Amino acid sequence: MIDRRHFVTSLAGSVAALSLSGPLPGVFARAARHGRAGGEKVLVVIQLSGGNDGVNTLVPYGDDLYAKNRFSLAVPKDQVVRLDDYAGLHPALEPMAAMLEADRFSVVQGVGYPQPNRSHFESMDLWHTAHQLTGPQSTGWLGRAAGQLEQPGRLPPLHLGGEVQPLALATRGTPATSIRSIESFRLTFDGDGEVSKLLELSNGLPRQSGNPLLEHLEQGVAAATRASRRLAEVGNTRDRGVSYPTTGLAGKLRLVADLIAADMPVRVYYVTLDGFDTHANQGPAHASLLAELAGASAAFHGDLEKQGNLDRVLLFTFSEFGRRLKENGSFGTDHGAASIVQLTGPRMKSPLAGRYPSLTDLDEGDLKFTVDYRSLYATVLEQWLGVDPALVLDQRYPAVDLFA
């Protein structure tokens, strides 16, 4: 049930923002002027589905074993975007150079978990649930985090895309929403503006019914009105001077950027990019996927920078597993284990975090993990979202030194 104190505060805030007339207490007037719910930190997760080849994304070019194992797929040394004298990025990630130079890019190396599962579904379920009870009762790590972040007026995590909602967002509380377009926040039938007029009037008349459900609904309608108004304003300045590539991922991130620009009360966004299961003829397919990822991310960050939101949005890019070190007989790679996670947005301590797994000490041909992914979750939960990791994960995990 709604916390009364929060309810009253946020309702007063919304009325202020809507009517902008009459004397307002200072804090509400300020909030209304800035049109901002406090500039809270936002997490955007990009899921690379199918098992991204970490070895060819963060290339261990300094090790001869790399080229030996990747006889057809090895990225030539002179094309690697070097991060240190051992590892560097696939050239398709070139668009991330600006973020790299601004110390806003970090790759965590060797991310995985003990007893690696090489099934797409099972490993993805583990990442989504953070290794907690699987089955129909499962909840996702972000679903559980959202439960801790819940506040009146705030929206649950938002998944953008037409695919089934990722298990990571599953919760027993307020369900996450999936949307395909920004139209989900706009009334589609108010051609002559009569309904907006009605809402303006109605929202300015608190009901004082004593019915907590009606209070919840009033607050929801006020939030919906605010959202659609802000999005309309963003629409007017839609061209923020940023151009996005025409790819699917770029379209989704553009939508996220629009929502952030409109200051939607959302803390967690989730998007996916599929196609990383590159068992055959991996070279061009993987390069084009990485280019899609980098192009979309770079445009997104450029947009956020123009908005002045770069520091408060963290992009977290992961995949369910990496791929085998040795390429297969079809110019592709098979399911592997430890891989990388990319973090971009705020200022980072270093472009490389953790330690690159050994190319000789392998687990059935796969890289062994050096950082438990739950350590990364714990770090992001605690240091970015401000949620106690113990309430989301099954035990304590050491934090990873990421943020500057």
Add this chain to the structure above:
Amino acid sequence: MDPATAWEPWSPADGDVWDLAKVAHLHRRAGFGTTWKQLAADAARTPAEVVRGLLDAATTTGPAEDDSVADVIAAGSEARRLASWWLLRMVRGSSAVRERLTLFWHGHFATSAAKVEQTRLMLAQYRTLRELGQGEFGALARAISCDPAMLVWLDCRESRKAKPNENFARELMELFCLGLGQYTEQDIRQLARCFTGSEIRYGQFRFNSFQHDRNEKRFLGAAGSYDREQAVDVVVKHPATARFLVHKLVRFHVADDLPADSPLIARLADWYRGEKLHTGKLLERILASRIFFSAEARGARISGPVELAVGLMRNFGLEANMDELASELAAIGQLPLYPPSVAGWEGGTTWINAQTLTGRANLVARLMQASAGRLPGAAGLGEKDDAASLVEGAVGWLLAVRPPAAVMKQLESIAGGTRNRSERLVRLVSALATLPEFHLA
């Protein structure tokens, strides 16, 4: 309200009359709402007669009860089409009460086609819930304990003597009968032994006697060499079961927020036990009760997405593309046959946020517009046909709680003008759907 009298039948009195608002309240909560004409007709009967009639209709069949279409869909692999089919039956079926109660049981024994995949198993489970949902709970629980869709959903395709599968035992106690805190992990392990020998083969339940543990089991204070059905009966007869079910049914029909430990619940649960957990009788008692028709119960629920859409379609007699409707419902949080987890839909305030409210209003507007002017359910509404009487009629019919006077005035300007009657109604109802009051049931 005094628990001793709250569940006694309500009868009209001075200052507390049987009016259109009460008839509308009854139809919204018992079923999915009804046409304006039916409302007026029911206002001329007694409340007890109307409640009885609604429940009797639950045993009649009409064209929408013809099962052959469902069989055709179930022979295919698109379970989503079965959801569309069920939605159509909710809209057209001769008994809204029965479909709504089946929706309740579906949310209770929540099983998702997303995992079960075989459409025919989902249909078979739906038929079980519909067939047994209005009778004694014990029979329903026993049927669910060997329901193939449920056992596939809970990863219980097989439970062997040497390694009992505990999932069904856990959910039977936690989510289906007792609720958390009424049993121990030890109870789960013992109960799971009663279910050994259960197998699903080729979509059928089979009992493998070689894999059944015949030794004594001890759980919930009982001891015996129980088999599956006997074990279900032990759980069902536990006093917590009646309280747990009554609480859930009262939340679904009377008020979202009524606490589980309310003396009102305890009182009705005692009565329900005395009636051998007969849900049809319980439903009749709830729907005819003083508390049900009290001011406190009015607007004390938030309508779920299915109630919202099916209710609108039944009220106005609308037609729609049901596949499209299913997608729209998924986007606002409730696609039948696809509950989010075995715990079903949490409901109440969790239905509502800025995105779902906009989605709900857009859905209402689209359904109204798709009617192309045919609104048979609204025949007779607003006799004088002027804006004021259209607004007054529609608000009394569709809303549990009246919006403020200034809002009513503004609605009149939306419902006025020179357009024809059905266009004005479409505009009016679309506008109503943006108001907070519209989403209370």
